[in-house]
Amino acid sequence: MGSARRSRLGLGNPRGVARVAVAAALVAAGVSVALSGCAGGSRVSGSITVFAAASLTSTFTELATEFEAANPDTSVVLNFAGSSDLVTQITEGAPADVFASADTRNMAKLGDAGLLSGDAVNFASNTLTIAVPPGNPAGIKDFADLAAPGLKTVVCAPQLPCGAATVAIETATGVTLKPVSEESSVTDVLGKVSSGEADAGLVYVTDVEAAGESVTGISFDEAGAAVNTYPIAAVDGAGNGAGNGSGNGELAAAFIDFVTGPVGQRVLADAGFGAP
Amino acid sequence: MTPHRAVTPDRAVTPDRAVTLDLAAAVTARNFSVELNVAAGETVAVLGPNGAGKSTLLNLVAGLLRPDTGHVQLAGRTLAGRTLADPAAHVWVPPHERGVSLLAQQPLLFPHLSVLDNVAFGPRSAGKSSRDARAIARIWLEEVDALELAERRPASLSGGQAQRIGVARALASDPQLLLLDEPFAALDVAVAPALRRMLRRVLESRTVVVVTHDVLDAFTLADRVVVMHDGAIVEQGPTREVLLHPRTRFTAELAALNLLMGTRVDGGMSMGGGTGFEGRVIAAAVAHSAAGAAFPIGAAAAMAVRPSAVSVSVAEHASAERASAEHASADPTSTEQASADRSAGLNVLRGIVHDLEPRGDVVRVRGVVGGSGVVSGLGALGGAEGAGQALAADVLPSVVVDLDLSPGAAVFFSFEPGAATMYPSA
Amino acid sequence: MLGLPRWVGIVASVGALFIVLPLVAMITRVNWPEFGALVTSESSVAALGLSLRTSVVSTALCVVLGVPLALLLARTQFAGQKVLRALVLLPLVLPPVVGGIALLYTFGRRGLLGSTLEVLGIQIAFSTTAVVIAQTFVALPFLVLSLEGALRTVGTRYEAVAATLGAKPTTVLLRVTLPLVLPALISGAMLSFARALGEFGATLTFAGSLQGVTRTLPLEIYLQRETDPDAAVALSLVLVLVAVVVVGLSRGVSERRGSERGGSERSLSERRLSERDQPARGMPL
Numbered sequence: 005m006g007s008a009r010r011s012r013l014g015l016g017n018p019r020g021v022a023r024v025a026v027a028a029a030l031v032a033a034g035v036s037v038a039l040s041g042c043a044g045g046s047r048v049s050g051s052i053t054v055f056a057a058a059s060l061t062s063t064f065t066e067l068a069t070e071f072e073a074a075n076p077d078t079s080v081v082l083n084f085a086g087s088s089d090l091v092t093q094i095t096e097g098a099p100a101d102v103f104a105s106a107d108t109r110n111m112a113k114l115g116d117a118g119l120l121s122g123d124a125v126n127f128a129s130n131t132l133t134i135a136v137p138p139g140n141p142a143g144i145k146d147f148a149d150l151a152a153p154g155l156k157t158v159v160c161a162p163q164l165p166c167g168a169a170t171v172a173i174e175t176a177t178g179v180t181l182k183p184v185s186e187e188s189s190v191t192d193v194l195g196k197v198s199s200g201e202a203d204a205g206l207v208y209v210t211d212v213e214a215a216g217e218s219v220t221g222i223s224f225d226e227a228g229a230a231v232n233t234y235p236i237a238a239v240d241g242a243g244n245g246a247g248n249g250s251g252n253g254e255l256a257a258a259f260i261d262f263v264t265g266p267v268g269q270r271v272l273a274d275a276g277f278g279a280p
Numbered sequence: 281m282t283p284h285r286a287v288t289p290d291r292a293v294t295p296d297r298a299v300t301l302d303l304a305a306a307v308t309a310r311n312f313s314v315e316l317n318v319a320a321g322e323t324v325a326v327l328g329p330n331g332a333g334k335s336t337l338l339n340l341v342a343g344l345l346r347p348d349t350g351h352v353q354l355a356g357r358t359l360a361g362r363t364l365a366d367p368a369a370h371v372w373v374p375p376h377e378r379g380v381s382l383l384a385q386q387p388l389l390f391p392h393l394s395v396l397d398n399v400a401f402g403p404r405s406a407g408k409s410s411r412d413a414r415a416i417a418r419i420w421l422e423e424v425d426a427l428e429l430a431e432r433r434p435a436s437l438s439g440g441q442a443q444r445i446g447v448a449r450a451l452a453s454d455p456q457l458l459l460l461d462e463p464f465a466a467l468d469v470a471v472a473p474a475l476r477r478m479l480r481r482v483l484e485s486r487t488v489v490v491v492t493h494d495v496l497d498a499f500t501l502a503d504r505v506v507v508m509h510d511g512a513i514v515e516q517g518p519t520r521e522v523l524l525h526p527r528t529r530f531t532a533e534l535a536a537l538n539l540l541m542g543t544r545v546d547g548g549m550s551m552g553g554g555t556g557f558e559g560r561v562i563a564a565a566v567a568h569s570a571a572g573a574a575f576p577i578g579a580a581a582a583m584a585v586r587p588s589a590v591s592v593s594v595a596e597h598a599s600a601e602r603a604s605a606e607h608a609s610a611d612p613t614s615t616e617q618a619s620a621d622r623s624a625g626l627n628v629l630r631g632i633v634h635d636l637e638p639r640g641d642v643v644r645v646r647g648v649v650g651g652s653g654v655v656s657g658l659g660a661l662g663g664a665e666g667a668g669q670a671l672a673a674d675v676l677p678s679v680v681v682d683l684d685l686s687p688g689a690a691v692f693f694s695f696e697p698g699a700a701t702m703y704p705s706a
Numbered sequence: 707m708l709g710l711p712r713w714v715g716i717v718a719s720v721g722a723l724f725i726v727l728p729l730v731a732m733i734t735r736v737n738w739p740e741f742g743a744l745v746t747s748e749s750s751v752a753a754l755g756l757s758l759r760t761s762v763v764s765t766a767l768c769v770v771l772g773v774p775l776a777l778l779l780a781r782t783q784f785a786g787q788k789v790l791r792a793l794v795l796l797p798l799v800l801p802p803v804v805g806g807i808a809l810l811y812t813f814g815r816r817g818l819l820g821s822t823l824e825v826l827g828i829q830i831a832f833s834t835t836a837v838v839i840a841q842t843f844v845a846l847p848f849l850v851l852s853l854e855g856a857l858r859t860v861g862t863r864y865e866a867v868a869a870t871l872g873a874k875p876t877t878v879l880l881r882v883t884l885p886l887v888l889p890a891l892i893s894g895a896m897l898s899f900a901r902a903l904g905e906f907g908a909t910l911t912f913a914g915s916l917q918g919v920t921r922t923l924p925l926e927i928y929l930q931r932e933t934d935p936d937a938a939v940a941l942s943l944v945l946v947l948v949a950v951v952v953v954g955l956s957r958g959v960s961e962r963r964g965s966e967r968g969g970s971e972r973s974l975s976e977r978r979l980s981e982r983d984q985p986a987r988g989m990p991l
Contacts, residue, residue: 088932156832158914163932184832185914186921188929192910200816201831342870375869382870388863392885401881405873453871
């Protein structure tokens with residue numbers, strides 16, 4: 005698969021390459037000035053596959069587009085899923101060059117498996133917020149309100165990063181929630197809230213941002229007790245013996261630098277992510 | 281198109297018995313229109329070929345089919361159609377409230393119930409306790425000589441055994457009217473006679489309608505027969521009267537008899553339409569109608585003769601060889617040869633072979649006699665007018681070979697007067 | 707035996723492997739030393755217990771609702787019957803998530819019936835009832851399909867005989883019709899049970915996921931994958947085993963039905979035999 009992609013991108017029409025190179029220089033002049041890690045001088049090319057947590061879907065799609073614009077001759081293939089699913093896929097030999105996880109725990113799993121080629125870098129953080137149906141029919145104001153008797157609260161199951169964060173906040177605040185459901189994904193929590201089945205749900209700030217009008221977010225002070233950190237790292241294809249990934253370590257490093265750089269940080273901040 | 285429809289079915293039941301089933305119903309989609317009465321205690325056999333409407337008749341009585349027009353009444357109760365009391369109301373009594381049991385060609389024993397519980401099904405449905413119902417069932421199993429099968433499952437029974445149980449089950453529900461639909465048709469020829477005898481015994485004095493296309497069933501079981509064709513009754517009357525003296529082609533076919541129609545003349549019957557010699561046949565036995573009505577010269581007459589009593593020849597001398605010394609009066613205007621046969625007392629009819637059908641050890645030669653289609657060499661029937669009449673003869677295969685018979689062959693059919701019975705045809 | 711082309715056997719083997727191989731692959735991943743502990747953990751036992759309980763109730767509901775439905779489809783004729791049949795079978799082909807969404811808008815808090823039920827003090831969302839509803843929704847067609855076919859095969863002749871013996875319609879139904887189609891009813895119920903046991907999408911969308919209340923075995927497996935793939939594999943194996951037993955029992959019942967059919971088959975051939983003799987007696991001249 006990887007080789008097919010390489011051959012597609014490596015089509016060596018000299019004139020075409022020359023023309024693209026000119027365009028790239030022009031774009032680089034405007035955009036890449038700020039590229040701190042990746043100095044404008046070292047040009048990269050080829051294709052990489054990035055596995056990213058589902059909560060990064062919109063931000064990474066945007067980042068990939070900008071990265072490709074900034075680095076002509078490159079192509080970024082994206083694959084989104086739950087962090088643990090992605091870890092499973094990579095350990096089973098799926099072709100990945102970069103892994104961006106929604107928590108450090110899943111990144112650690114990949115590291116333990118010896119599938120990382122370098123150290124993981126934290127590039128964003130996310131905090132929980134209360135999602136309520138539009139109009140907030142239950143009149144919720146803060147975290148303690150979620151424990152009110154008769155209130156239907158849905159949370160992520162503790163096995164999920166968002167569920168682990170919920171447990172952390174409960175521990176920190178001493179407020180014990182009695183959720184009516186511990187969902188298997190953030191999407192399911194949002195679904196129950198937006199449909200009005202539940203009065204409130206606990207999800208990430210970025211999830212509420214992405215959900216638009218269908219839910220309303222209510223931030224609360226105790227959210228700081230559980231800050232979820234997003235790490236990113238290059239995947240070592242040789243580690244699992246499957247030879248997965250493109251083997252383009254240079255391009256993988258460039259993409260990671262791009263995400264942790266100013267453009268990446270701006271896009272992430274716009275989506276509601278906090279600083280790492 | 282169908283002349284037999286002109287025959288108005290008389291609805292008379294066996295004399296001195298009260299009518300219990302009174303049916304006059306039509307089902308348009310099946311071209312069915314029948315009026316039928318059955319007296320209490322009477323067994324009526326409904327005969328007819330496949331598609332004649334026999335099953336439709338049973339379904340109407342059993343309540344498995346609704347008549348488009350008409351009524352069905354049993355023991356004074358309207359089961360379907362309009363009542364006299366309230367002509368506006370349309371009555372429909374569902375099958376389970378009719379008191380009519382149906383025994384079909386297949387016994388259709390419930391496969392999940394034991395033989396005993398199959399027979400007990402009717403009494404149980406009538407509200408009897410399980411114990412009482414089984415006691416009744418045992419009585420009926422005893423009645424059909426099948427008590428030893430009580431604990432068996434239907435799947436382990438032979439066809440004859442299953443049909444016995446079917447009879448017991450139908451009778452155990454104590455029906456006012458029992459309907460039998462071809463009760464022996466699914467059975468081996470070997471077991472049918474025993475079952476027929478058993479049925480004859482248990483049906484004694486019951487009100488029964490039995491549908492069959494086997495005249496043996498009718499002779500064995502029925503007081504009266506009704507012959508159906510194309511959704512209508514074409515003939516009915518006491519069993520022997522109808523089956524021995526058929527008046528329609530359909531009945532004659534069922535009774536396996538040749539039926540010749542004509543006009544009564546002195547000592548016989550003329551098939552030629554007149555009273556002259558042309559087409560005259562002689563019958564030794566003259567039967568009068570059951571009612572004892574007069575049967576004068578010139579009256580419409582019918583003659584029945586068994587195919588096995590008819591022989592076939594290609595030259596008249598072959599028949600002449602069989603001529604006996606006794607002879608009836610001959611018509612001097614006939615040809616000499618014919619005259620010789622006639623004076624010998626043998627009926628000789630010129631005909632054309634239609635087809636040949638092997639039937640076991642004999643071959644049935646079907647032909648047409650009389651009519652303008654028959655070429656006459658000798659003129660014996662040359663003057664006959666109108667359509668020819670069917671006549672069949674059962675002959676030995678060797679005869680077929682010796683005479684080189686094939687369809688289209690011109691032959692003479694002959695039979696002894698003693699083999700024929702003549703009776704009024706209306 | 708009549709010979710089949712050799713390639714049929716080869717392709718058939720590929721087809722069989724296609725089904726069997728993933729199961730074998732899963733079994734190879736089972737952490738056998740831990741297996742006992744994994745499947746007897748508190749959450750696993752709770753999920754299995756909930757799954758079995760809800761599937762039993764759903765199957766009972768399928769029988770109660772499905773038998774009359776099958777009778778209506780097989781024994782009557784009315785306008786719109788074909789449309790009704792198509793609609794009843796819809797959950798068979800519908801993605802379960804779609805079923806879940808549809809149920810949400812029906813029994814959910816703001817749903818068609820849910821808002822009325824809420825007034826009456828009945829809350830279905832996030833309750834075990836919701837699980838049963840989701841399972842019944844997806845499992846009902848299996849029972850209706852299997853039973854309707856059997857009713858048509860059996861035909862109405864036995865019922866007609868029972869009626870002429872004086873049995874009321876309810877008696878005919880209970881003592882003749884249902885016993886005749888009992889094997890199909892049982893195998894249909896088992897298939898429904900298996901389908902209910904495996905129900906995931908509609909439950910996830912409609913009922914939620916809470917240990918002991920709405921988190922059935924499939925949901926537990928889905929969740930365990932997040933942190934404990936070994937537990938997920940072990941529970942998957944348990945689910946596979948339960949399904950194998952149920953499908954095996956169902957097959958056993960239908961085969962027994964097949965052998966019972968053999969009895970009537972014999973009487974059918976008897977009939978054919980004698981019908982061949984028939985014309986000799988009633989043959990027209």
